[in-house]
Amino acid sequence: MAGRFAALAPLGWDARWAAALAGVDPDAEPGRVVVHHGAGLVLALVDGPRTVMFTRRLDPEPTVGDWAAVVGGEVVSILPRRSLLRRRAAHGGGEQQLAANVDRLLLVCGLDRPVKDGRIQRGTAIAHDAGAEPVVVLTKAAGPDAVDPEQAAAEVRAGNPGVAVVVTSVREGLGLDRLHELIRGASVALLGESGAGKSSIVNALLGEEVALTGEVRLGDAKGRHTTTTRELHLLADGGVLIDSPGIREVGLVAETEAVEETFPEVSESAERCRFRDCRHDAEPGCAVTAGLAAGELDPARVERWKALRAEAETAQLLARPDEARRAGKRFARAARDAQRRKGRR
Ligand SMILES: Nc1nc2c(ncn2[C@@H]2O[C@H](COP(=O)(O)OP(=O)(O)OP(=O)(O)O)[C@@H](O)[C@H]2O)c(=O)[nH]1
Ligand SMILES: [Mg+2]
Ligand SMILES: [Zn+2]
Known part of the structure; x- marks a missing residue:
């Protein structure tokens, strides 16, 4: 099924990847990116892991989990991805x-601190954006400070209907x-x-x-990161688990559809609003307002939905500069018109 690279099946290699690789170069060998550090990539190849240096610019820039095509010891291309988990960079809008x-994306929350719905919903949107299934994993269930798991x-x-939740304690x-x-x-x-x-x-x-683990320093606002690189681990019975440094803020670059999901x-509900561009505030015929009044919708989720939609829309505008410029012009025109109307009054 997975052909001559069947040994890579536990890492996720399958007939579809084999077909993608054959399209690149008949002599290419596949390797999955285990770690990406400044100078090179650690790839899991048929005959084991190997560090491969960058010799050319690759588009897309490889990331952990990618399948690389290797020819003559060199990465020549990255196979078209099935999914990409991404977030807004911590600094700037990139x-x-x-x-x-x-x-699948495991949203890991320690029970030694409050579990925040906002984080879970951002993580869920990031998973949907990549077409991955979100699962909430509550850790430290038996810890001394743990809330009732x-x-x-x-x-x-x-707070998150439809999302699976797993309660864990590694100690027990x-x-x-x-x-x-x-x-x-x-x-x-x-x-x-x-x-x-x-x-x-x-x-x-x-x-x-x-993997290195570290003590939690409560009250340390800077938050020490014990893990500093993203790294892929192969489990004994097949399947891979990708560890990553902790992130404090999960900024969205997701498509708005990911928020809707x-x-x-x-x-x-919003699809049943009378107006296509309903803002769900005080418009007549707003199905969201009606749903809230009838107690059918959770006000906290409606608020979060609005906020995350706005965030995703802004991120999309930033990602597409010409569209942002057009929107800017539209905004400038609207402001000018408003000024004129005021003048006329
Ligand atoms: N009691 C208890 N402690 C746990 C459990 N899981 C993790 N810890 C402790 O929590 C601390 C942090 O665990 P890590 O696994 O390093 O956390 P991390 O999410 O990888 O952190 P970063 O790498 O900084 O992102 C360590 O001191 C662990 O021993 C658990 O199930 N029970
Ligand atoms: Mg870690
Ligand atoms: Zn509405």
């Missing part, structure tokens, strides 16, 4: 690639079977704050200390 070809899970489920081995099931045969990435317990999950599932019930 886009940061988090991981490629990911099927079942109650926390119930709250997350209530709780929830690890469920995580194994989610990763087997799939490519799965971890996302969460520093100290949430991402690397501890990697170690627990691999059964050895491959995160709030399907609000989105469905």
Whole structure:
């Protein structure tokens, strides 16, 4: 099925990737990006991992999880991605690639601190943007400061209908079977704050200390990152898990559709508004306002939906400068018209 590179099947290699590779060069060999550091890539190749230096510019810029085509010891291209997890870069409006070809995104939240719905919904939108399935993983369920795990899970489920929630504790081995099931045969990435317990999950599932873990320093606003590079780990029964440095703010560059998928019930209501461009404030015939009044929609989710939609729209404008310019002109024209009307009064 996966042909001469069948040994890479546990890493996700399949007939579709083989076809993509054959289209690049009949002599090319595939390798999956395990780590991307300044000077080169560590690739998982048929005969094991190897560091390959960059000798040419690649488009797209490779990221962890990518499949690379190697010819003569050199990466000649990156196979077209099935998905890309991305977020708005921490500084500036640019886009940061988090991981490629990911099927599932584990949103890791430690129960030693409050679980924030906002973070979960941003993470969910990032997953939908990549066509990956979001799963909330609550960690440290048996810790001394942990809030009641079942109650926390119930709250997350209530605030995020349709998203699976797994309660775990690496110390007690709780929830690890469920995580194994989610990763087997799939490519799965971890996302969460520093100290949430991402690397501890990697170690627990691999059964050895491959990833560095660090003490949580509460009250340390700067937040120390123990993990500093994104890295792909292969599990014994197949499937890969991508660890990453903690991120404090998950900025969206997602398409607005990804936000709609995160709030399907609000989105469905909005489609029934009388006006196509309804702002869901005080317009007549607004189905969202009606849904709120009838107690059918959760006001917190409606607010978050509005905020995340606005954020995704802004990010899209920033990403497409000519559109932003057009929007700017439109705005300038509207402002001018408003001034004129005022003058006439
Ligand atoms: N009690 C308890 N402690 C845990 C559990 N999981 C993780 N920890 C502790 O939480 C701390 C942070 O864990 P890490 O796995 O390093 O967190 P991380 O998300 O990888 O952090 P960064 O790499 O900085 O992003 C460590 O001291 C772990 O021992 C758990 O299930 N129970
Ligand atoms: Mg870590
Ligand atoms: Zn409306």
